[in-house]
Amino acid sequence: MTFHRRPHVRLLSLLLLAYFASLPQTLGQIEERTAQYKSEIDVMLNLNRVSVLSVQDNMDGIYAKALERHLKKMVEEHYRWTYVETPEGFVLSDPLEEYENDSSKILALKDQFSVDGLFAVRLTKGPRGVMMRLDLFLMSDGRIFVQENLRNHPRFEIAELEKQLENLFQSTLHKIPFGGRILSRQGNRVTLNMGRRDGLKIEDSITAIQIIGLKRHPKFQFVVQTEKEILGRIKILKVDDTLSFGAVVVEKEKGAVGVGTKLSSISEVEYKDADSLLLGKESENILGGRVDSQVSYGENPKEWVPEDPPSYGELSVALGFGSFGNNVSLSSENLHAGSSLYPNMSLQGELWLTPHWITKVSIRQGVVNVPNPRSGAEPGTLALAHNNYSVKFGYNLLMTDEFFGPKLVFLGGYAVSTLYVDSSTPTVLTTMEYSGLELGIRGSLPISKKGIWSLGAELTLVLNPQLTERPVTSGDSSSSQINQFTFFGAYKMSEHMLLTGSLDFQLYSSSFSGSGTRSDGQSASSTSQTFSSLNGGIRYLF
Numbered sequence: 001m002t003f004h005r006r007p008h009v010r011l012l013s014l015l016l017l018a019y020f021a022s023l024p025q026t027l028g029q030i031e032e033r034t035a036q037y038k039s040e041i042d043v044m045l046n047l048n049r050v051s052v053l054s055v056q057d058n059m060d061g062i063y064a065k066a067l068e069r070h071l072k073k074m075v076e077e078h079y080r081w082t083y084v085e086t087p088e089g090f091v092l093s094d095p096l097e098e099y100e101n102d103s104s105k106i107l108a109l110k111d112q113f114s115v116d117g118l119f120a121v122r123l124t125k126g127p128r129g130v131m132m133r134l135d136l137f138l139m140s141d142g143r144i145f146v147q148e149n150l151r152n153h154p155r156f157e158i159a160e161l162e163k164q165l166e167n168l169f170q171s172t173l174h175k176i177p178f179g180g181r182i183l184s185r186q187g188n189r190v191t192l193n194m195g196r197r198d199g200l201k202i203e204d205s206i207t208a209i210q211i212i213g214l215k216r217h218p219k220f221q222f223v224v225q226t227e228k229e230i231l232g233r234i235k236i237l238k239v240d241d242t243l244s245f246g247a248v249v250v251e252k253e254k255g256a257v258g259v260g261t262k263l264s265s266i267s268e269v270e271y272k273d274a275d276s277l278l279l280g281k282e283s284e285n286i287l288g289g290r291v292d293s294q295v296s297y298g299e300n301p302k303e304w305v306p307e308d309p310p311s312y313g314e315l316s317v318a319l320g321f322g323s324f325g326n327n328v329s330l331s332s333e334n335l336h337a338g339s340s341l342y343p344n345m346s347l348q349g350e351l352w353l354t355p356h357w358i359t360k361v362s363i364r365q366g367v368v369n370v371p372n373p374r375s376g377a378e379p380g381t382l383a384l385a386h387n388n389y390s391v392k393f394g395y396n397l398l399m400t401d402e403f404f405g406p407k408l409v410f411l412g413g414y415a416v417s418t419l420y421v422d423s424s425t426p427t428v429l430t431t432m433e434y435s436g437l438e439l440g441i442r443g444s445l446p447i448s449k450k451g452i453w454s455l456g457a458e459l460t461l462v463l464n465p466q467l468t469e470r471p472v473t474s475g476d477s478s479s480s481q482i483n484q485f486t487f488f489g490a491y492k493m494s495e496h497m498l499l500t501g502s503l504d505f506q507l508y509s510s511s512f513s514g515s516g517t518r519s520d521g522q523s524a525s526s527t528s529q530t531f532s533s534l535n536g537g538i539r540y541l542f
Contacts, residue, residue: 039229042210042262044140046116047176050075051084053120054091063123063161070162074169075119079242080180080193084115096122100135100220101354103142115139121165126400128152128446130161134168136176144222146175151402177211177226179265185258188248190234192263195242199266202239206246207264208232208257219311219352228264232257310496310541313351313358318500320344322533324368324384326419326429328474330522335373335428337382342368344386344533355403356396360411364388366531374428382422382429386531390415390438404451411440415462417482417508419529426520427472432527434482434508436465444488452492460484467510474524476514483507490539498539506531 052075055068076083090112092099099105099120106118116139124131129152136146148168155161180194194200213227232251236244251257325338344366351359368384392413399406418433444456462482469478488502509528516523 039210039212041212041214044138045145045177045211045214045262046140046260047081048181049082049084049115050117050119051113051115052086053118054086055121055123056092056096057123057125059123059125063125063158066158067121067123067161067165070165071119071121071169074166078173079197081117084113087112092120096120096133096135097355099137100144101356106137106139106142110139113139117145123161124400125156126406128400128405129154130156130164131400131402131405132161132164132168134165134172136172143216144220146172147220147222148172148175174265177214177223177228178209178262179206180263182208182257182259182261182263183243185248190246190248190257192234192244192246193242194263194266195240195244197241200236200239200244202236204236204266205249206234206236206266208234208248208251208261209264210262217311220355231261234263311352312542313349314539314541315350316346316348316500316537316539318346318502318535318537320346320502320533320535322366322504322531324366324370324386325528325530326370326384327526327528328373328429328524329526330524332522337370337373337429339368339370342366344535346535346537352403355398358394358396358409360390360392360394360413362388362390362392366533372424372428374424374426377428378425379422382424384422384429385420386418387420388415388417392438392440394442404446406445407443409442409444411438411442411460413438419508423471427518430469430472430474432508432510432529433468434462434465434480435468436462436482438462440484450492453489454492455487455489457488458484458486460486472518473516474510474518474527475512475516478510478512480508480510482509496541498541500535500537500539502535504531504533504535 052068052072055064055071057064057067072083072086094105109118118137118139120135120137122133122135130150131152132150134148135144137143138145148171150164150168153161153164179198180192183191183193185191192200192206194206200206208231209228210231211226212229214223215225216222217224230252233249234246234257235249236246238245248257320343321341322344323338323340324342325336328335344364346362346364348360348362350361353359364387366386368386370382370384372378372380372382390413392411394409394411396403397408397410399408414436415438416433416435419431421429421431438460440458440460442456442458444454446452446454448454460483465480465482467478467480483506485505486502488500490501491499493499507528507530509526511526512524514523518524
């Protein structure tokens with residue numbers, strides 16, 4: 001029996017065949033549209049919308065207004081993001097340093113700024129020139145993304161400072177760990193927000209990336225290093241000034257490269273002698289032009305490693321010699337003991353909790369031998385040991401934006417100072433321990449270019465010091481006073497090592513009332529100890 005196919009059955013069969021034949025391609029397109037490569041860190045670093053915070057200076061706004069207008073113009077004209085106007089009348093309520101140290105202050109601005117990034121500038125005019133800092137904050141976490149600094153610029157004209165701000169802005173752009181992003185994709189064709197102004201040319205190849213890790217500065221929190229994953233390669237087909245069009249030629253997986261995917265910078269490292277296993281004279285000459293060539297290349301090369309600036313604190317040790325005097329006014333006579341030369345040593349440690357807040361621990365010790373001031377008393381020579389311990393917190397008031405520049409430090413803490421004395425018969429000098437709350441102020445000032453030499457002074461007072469005396473007391477009650485004053489200087493040998501010198505003065509004095517418990521029946525109306533010393537040492541900054 002023969003079957004004859006009807007025309008409408010044949011047409012239906014062809015349509016079903018075409019549908020199933022196209023199904024793999026359709027599923028592939030769905031897969032392409034749904035493939036996702038977005039790390040949390042990559043999303044956090046998006047910079048699609050940016051704005052500008054109010055610029056600050058220490059000159060009542062003389063420079064701030066002009067620099068703010070100039071910064072807004074540069075940010076608005078940049079083509080890689082959308083500029084969002086600063087809310088009218090907005091002014092930073094606190095110094096910029098507080099926003100740098102406290103991310104919650106930036107996050108609190110989300111209601112006023114619907115953006116991904118915020119630029120901010122602080123300018124300080126000081127005796128050594130102009131200091132300017134440009135910050136780019138991420139609104140996603142409130143922390144600094146990129147920071148650039150200008151230090152000790154000698155010129156103050158507004159036009160010159162605008163030029164320097166332009167340099168900081170360009171340096172900031174170069175530190176952003178990606179060059180641009182993909183604006184659209186249709187099939188394999190993509191549009192990029194990079195163009196001729198970025199150095200792109202037809203037939204160039206550019207890498208599509210995502211950022212999967214980052215490393216921040218341990219103290220100042222701006223990004224110092226990123227880890228990137230390559231998602232694909234794009235060939236440039238057409239280039240305009242700020243846009244370009246290309247085709248995805250390689251990608252990690254279909255749809256891995258999509259709208260918003262970041263693009264690497266096109267600046268690349270070239271090696272002209274790639275065909276040689278050994279560096280020839282030509283390469284050596286090229287490398288010799290680098291700033292580190294003196295230590296990296298040449299006849300006796302040695303390894304060159306860039307040195308990180310100190311960020312955490314310092315340790316110091318000092319040795320010196322001083323003079324000591326002790327006076328006691330008894331009811332029948334005045335006694336004096338002293339030494340014109342005795343050795344002493346001091347150790348200090350300082351931690352920089354923030355650029356403004358510090359904590360400090362100090363230990364000072366000295367040993368003195370003095371003749372017994374009372375004739376016929378035993379032993380004829382007395383050994384004395386002076387120990388001083390203190391723990392303080394301090395606030396750095398920076399005169400400029402430079403941490404190692406001119407500054408005042410306000411200090412407060414607790415101190416214990418003890419003068420141990422050998423026992424004698426009869427008792428002449430007693431062991432005296434003073435303790436109390438300390439208040440101090442320290443000022444320092446670089447006096448040469450690059451801070452090679454610096455000078456300073458520190459004054460310390462003890463509030464209502466308490467005296468403990470043994471083995472006997474000189475009176476039933478006492479009132480005491482402690483004053484300490486120090487002049488110091490430093491010579492910078494390297495980024496982390498300084499030679500130091502200081503001249504220290506300390507005065508401990510007490511007045512007594514009542515008879516006390518001295519065995520000879522005498523009471524003392526007053527006593528005083530003076531210490532002066534000249535010290536030299538080393539400070540290590542880490």
